[in-house]
Amino acid sequence: MSAAVFDPRICELGEGAFWHPERAQPFWFDILGRRLMSQLDGAPLEWQFDEMVSACGWIDRDHLLIASETALLRFDLRNGEARRLVALEPDRPGNRSNDGRADPQGGFWIGTMSRSAETGQGAIYRFFRGELRQLRAGLSIPNAICFSPDGRLAYFADTAAQTVWSQPLDPDGWPMGQARVFLDLAGTDQFPDGAVTDDQGRFWNARWGSGSVACHAPDGRLLSRLTLLASQPSCPCFAGRDLSRLIVTSAAEGRHGPQDGRTWQLDPGPARGRPEPRVLA
Template sequence: MTQARIWDDRVCGLGEGALWHPGRGQLFWFDILAGTLHSRDGDTQLSWTFPEPVSAAGWIDRDTLMVAGATGFWRFDIPTGGIARLGDLEADRPDTRSNDGRADPVGGFWIGTMGLGAEPGAGAIYRYFRGEVRRIVTDITIPNAICFSPHGDFAYYADTRAEIIWKQRIDRAGWPSGKREVFADFSGVGLAPDGAVCDADGNVWVAQWGAWRVACHGPDGRFLQALACGAAHTTCPAFGGPDLATMFVTSATQGLNDGALDHQPGGGRTWAAEMPVRGLAEHKVVL
C-alpha cells in the first residue's frame, strides 16, 4: 500500500472538492462548512471566504472557476477573488447544501446536494449545462464519488449512506441514458465511499470516510490497491502535478470523537503521493 505525505498543513473541518486546474498547474480545495476555498501558489498558502458553504468547483478558463455553494453557482475570479452569482441551486431549500461535484467530458457540471443533517433521501444530483440546471438523480442521502470514465461514456456516483457506487451510461450530450448499475457495493464490509476520480486507465480511486485510505477499483469494480493516508476521514482525491501522476487527497476532522486528533495529527490536512498511474486532466465547464 502506497503511503501519502502531508502536502498542506491547514486543518479543514470538512475538506472536500479537490480540483487540479490544468491551465494553472494549481490545486484548489474547500473547507465546506467554513465557506472557504483554499489553494497554493508555490509555497504561498491562499484562502478565500464565500458568503455560504461551498463544496466543489470546475474551471472555466485560466483565471476563472465555477464554484458550487449551498444555494447556487458562483463565478470566481482567481486573481482578484471577486465572485458573481451564475444561478440557483436549491435556493428555496434552507435545509440543504451542495456536496460533491465535477465537470463532465462535454462541459456540464454535476453537483450533489444533501440535507444539513444528512436526512435520508433529502439530496439530489443536478447537472448545470450551458445555463440550464436539471435534476438528474433524486432520493439520495449523501451524494459523492462523481467522476467520469476516460472515454466519457460512463459517469459514477455514490450514496455514502447506502455505501454503494453506481455506474451510469451517459449520452453524447452528457445526459444519463438508461438504467444505472451497481459498480461497487461496500455495504457488506461497512466502507463509506466519499469523493472519487478516474485515472487514465479507467480505474476509479475513491476516498473512504473512516478508512484511512483511497481505494482503487478497476473498471469492473474489483479492488486493486490502495493509497494510505494519515487521516481517518479521507474525502476527495485529485490527480495533479506536471504529469498528472501526483494524487492529492483532502480530509476532515468532522465527526471525530473527542481526543481522536491526538492519535492522527494529520486529520483535516491535505495529502499527496506520487503514484504509479496517471490521471486525467479535469474537463472545462462550458457556461
Template sequence: MTPINDIRCTLGEGPLWHPERAEFFWFDILGGKLHSLNRSWTFDEYVSAAGWVDRNTLLVASETRLFVFDLETGGQRDLCPLEADNRITRSNDGRADPQGGFWIGTMGKHAEHGAGAIWRWYRGELRKLFGDISIPNAICFAPDGRSACFTDTPTRRIMRVGLDAQGWPAGTPECWLDLNADGYNPDGAVFDAAGNFWLAQWGAGRVACYGPDGAFLRAVSFPASHTSCPAFGGPDLTDLYCTTAREGHATPAPLDGATFCVPDVGKGLQEHRVVLDA
C-alpha cells in the same frame, strides 16, 4: 506522510488541479473556504466543489447557488440558484464532465435522509438528475465520456449510468460496485487514464483503486481516517491528492483535516473544462 501545508479543514472536499494554472485548489465546506497552496478565500456560505472555466475563472458550487469566481479579483457572478429555497440542504461533491457540463450533489446539512439530489448544469440549464439522495458522492466520469459514476454514501453502492452525446444520463443507473460486504463507506472518487476508479473511503483512512471491471487492485493509506476525496495533479498528473476531515471526531488527531499528496501513484486525467457559453 506529510501534509501539503498546515491547513486543517473541518470538512475538506472538492480537490481540483487546475491544468492551465498548474495550481491545486480544495475546499473546506463547513469553514466556507476555498484554499490553494498560496492563498485562501472566505465566503459567507458553504462552498464545496468547482470546475475550471479558464485560467482565472472557476465555476463554484455553494450552499444556495452556482457562481462564477474570478481567482485574480475575487469577483463573483451568479450563474443560477441551487436549491436556494431549501434551507435544509447544501452542496457537496461535484465535478465537471467531459461534455463541458458540471454535476453537483446536494444533501441535508445534518445528512437528513433523502433530502438531497444530484443535478447537472449544462450550457445554461440546471436539471435534476436523481432525487432522494442522502449523501451524494463519487461523482466522476469514465475516460471515454460515455458513463458516469456516483453514490449515495449510506447505501455503500457505486452506481453507474450511461451518457448520451451531450452528457445527459441515458437509461437507469445500475450498481457497479457494492461495498456492503466489505463495510467501506464510499466518498469522493476519480477515474485515472487507464479507467481505474480511485475511491476515498470515509472512516478507513485510505483511497482504494478498483479496475475497470470493479476488481480491487490496491489502496493508498493516509494518516487521517476521514479521507473524503481524491484528485490527480502535478506536472504529469501522476500525484494523488486527497482531502480529509476533522468532522466526526470528538477529539481530532493532529493530521485530521489535512490535505495530502502522494507522488507517482498513477496516471490521472486532466480535469474537464466547464463551458459557460450556451
C-alpha cells in the same frame, strides 16, 4: 506507497480537490469553514465566503465555477468577485452542495444534501450551457462524482447507502438508460466518498472512516489501496504537471487526531490522471 502532508492547514470538512490544468494549481474546499483553499509556488492561499462552498470546475484560466450552498457561482481568481449563475435548490433551504466535478462534454455535476444528512433529501444536478437539470433525487450523501475517460459513463455514490453506481451517458453527456450498481459496500466498514478516474479508467475512491483511497478496475475489481494517517479522507484528484500524484482532502469533523483535516499527497504508482475538462457555462 508513502503518504505525506501536502498542506498542513486543518479543514473541518475538506472536499472538492481539483487541479486546474491551465494554471497548474491545486484547489480544494473546507465546506464548514466556508473557504476555497489553494497553494501557489508552495505558498498557502485561501478565499473566505459568506456561505458554504464545496466543489468547482474551471471555466477559463481566471474563472472557476463554484458550487455554494445556494447557487452555482462564477468566481474570479484575480479579484475574488463571485457572480451568481443559477440558484441551487431555492426550495430547500436546509440543503447544501457537496461533491461535484465536470464531465468530458463540459457539463458540471453537483450533488446536494441535507445539512444534517437526513435520509433521502439530496439530489444530483447537471449544469450545462446555462441550464441546470436534476438527474437523480432521493440520495442522502451524494459523492464520488467522476467520469470514464471516453465520457460514456458517470459514476456517483450515496455514502450513507455504501453504494456506487455507474450511469451510461449519451454523446451530449446526459444520462441514458438506468444506472447500474458498480460497487456494493453495504455491511462493510467502507463508506465511499469523493472519487476520480485515471487515464486508464480506473476508479480512485476516498473511503471515509477507513483512512484509505481504494483503486478499482473499470469492472469493479479492487486493485490496490493507499493509506494515509487521516481517518476521514474525502476527495482525491490527480495533480502535478504530469498528473502523477494524488492530492486527497480529509476532515477533522468529529475527530481529534493531529493528522485529521490536513490535505495529503499520495503516490499512485504508475497511474496518471487526465486534465479536468473545461466547464461550458
